[in-house]
Amino acid sequence: MARPTPELNASSMADISFLMLIFWLTTTTMNSDKGLQRRLPPIPPEDQKTEDIKVKERNVIQVKINQNDRIIAGGQIIEIDQLKDIVADFIGNPTNSETKPEKEMKNIEGFGECEVSKGVVSLQNTRGTSYNSYLMVQNELAKAFNQLRDDFAKAKFGKDYASLDEDHQKIVRDAVPLSISEAEPKDITKKK
Amino acid sequence: MAKFARTGSKEAPKLNTSSLPDIVFMILFFFMVTTQLRDQEALVTVNLPKASEIAKLERKDLASYINIGTPVKSKQAEFGTDSRIQLNDSFKSVQDIRDFVAAERDALSEADRSFMTVVIKADQNVRMGIITDVKQELRRCSALKIMYSAK
Numbered sequence: 001m002a003r004p005t006p007e008l009n010a011s012s013m014a015d016i017s018f019l020m021l022i023f024w025l026t027t028t029t030m031n032s033d034k035g036l037q038r039r040l041p042p043i044p045p046e047d048q049k050t051e052d053i054k055v056k057e058r059n060v061i062q063v064k065i066n067q068n069d070r071i072i073a074g075g076q077i078i079e080i081d082q083l084k085d086i087v088a089d090f091i092g093n094p095t096n097s098e099t100k101p102e103k104e105m106k107n108i109e110g111f112g113e114c115e116v117s118k119g120v121v122s123l124q125n126t127r128g129t130s131y132n133s134y135l136m137v138q139n140e141l142a143k144a145f146n147q148l149r150d151d152f153a154k155a156k157f158g159k160d161y162a163s164l165d166e167d168h169q170k171i172v173r174d175a176v177p178l179s180i181s182e183a184e185p186k187d188i189t190k191k192k
Numbered sequence: 193m194a195k196f197a198r199t200g201s202k203e204a205p206k207l208n209t210s211s212l213p214d215i216v217f218m219i220l221f222f223f224m225v226t227t228q229l230r231d232q233e234a235l236v237t238v239n240l241p242k243a244s245e246i247a248k249l250e251r252k253d254l255a256s257y258i259n260i261g262t263p264v265k266s267k268q269a270e271f272g273t274d275s276r277i278q279l280n281d282s283f284k285s286v287q288d289i290r291d292f293v294a295a296e297r298d299a300l301s302e303a304d305r306s307f308m309t310v311v312i313k314a315d316q317n318v319r320m321g322i323i324t325d326v327k328q329e330l331r332r333c334s335a336l337k338i339m340y341s342a343k
Binding site: 010011013014016017018020021024025028029033034035036037038039040041042043125126127128129130131132134135136138139142143146 | 209210212213216217219220223224227241243244245246247248249252255309311314315316317318319320321323324327330331332334336337338339340341342343
């Protein structure tokens with residue numbers, strides 16, 4: 001005659017596993033890394049003469065941040081919230097103005113001929129600029145380019161950039177390149 | 193009339209909690225899979241700047257971190273309150289970034305090396321001077337993919 005097995009008292013099992021759960025919660029992090037991804041330009045080889053690549057003046061908008069975090073864009077002192085519209089208007093050049101960047105026809109793989117703006121944002125900062133305002137400016141510039149990409153995507157594909165598939169996103173990226181050039185660091189404070 | 197009369201003892205019935213550990217273990221495993229262990233102790237306080245156009249880092253295993261900020265309270269007596277660079281678990285100077293990048297690159301597999309991303313975690317009050325130095329040094333060791341960490 002088989003005797004029934006005695007029941008195991010498992011009431012403390014929950015306590016033990018709760019303990020482990022809480023240990024895990026405190027020792028781990030769930031932060032996902034988010035931020036602005038950029039590509040640095042490679043350093044030109046030393047033996048190569050640094051040729052100044054001629055960029056027409058109408059193609060460049062200068063954005064400068066000084067040590068007091070004031071911003072100049074295109075020769076005017078502006079506030080941070082004006083920057084996006086100025087840059088988007090400059091790079092996009094919707095009115096084909098003479099003082100704004102030229103456009104050239106480019107053959108984009110999988111799409112065909114398309115007008116690409118030759119505009120470049122030249123970003124300069126001093127050593128005394130705070131990281132916060134630098135990142136805010138980078139953020140506004142990204143916002144301007146994202147807006148241009150959205151406009152392009154809506155006009156050509158009828159969707160905004162984020163909802164396009166990978167191939168179409170690449171086409172949009174080629175048509176509206178993120179052209180931010182960061183000048184070699186200059187010590188503006190020393191110049192008097 | 194005694195249809196609903198209680199039979200047996202009047203004690204409240206015992207709740208069956210035998211499945212509680214299973215549930216908690218399930219939560220535990222969920223956390224174990226989705227989180228990662230804190231890999232380094234923070235020696236500098238980093239209050240990340242805010243940004244709206246942020247993108248998620250797709251491959252965390254390819255990232256190496258450079259923390260820049262003021263030393264934490266307990267280290268201030270030794271290292272002062274000036275912004276400093278933290279690589280791995282110690283304070284380093286800009287010149288040490290070369291070795292750091294080389295070591296991080298060696299740890300990756302051959303195929304992944306060109307996708308290595310250097311994540312710059314800098315406090316919002318840090319001056320750009322130190323960040324520019326770091327960026328120049330990164331250019332020199334041709335670690336060109338960077339990310340400005342933001343929240």
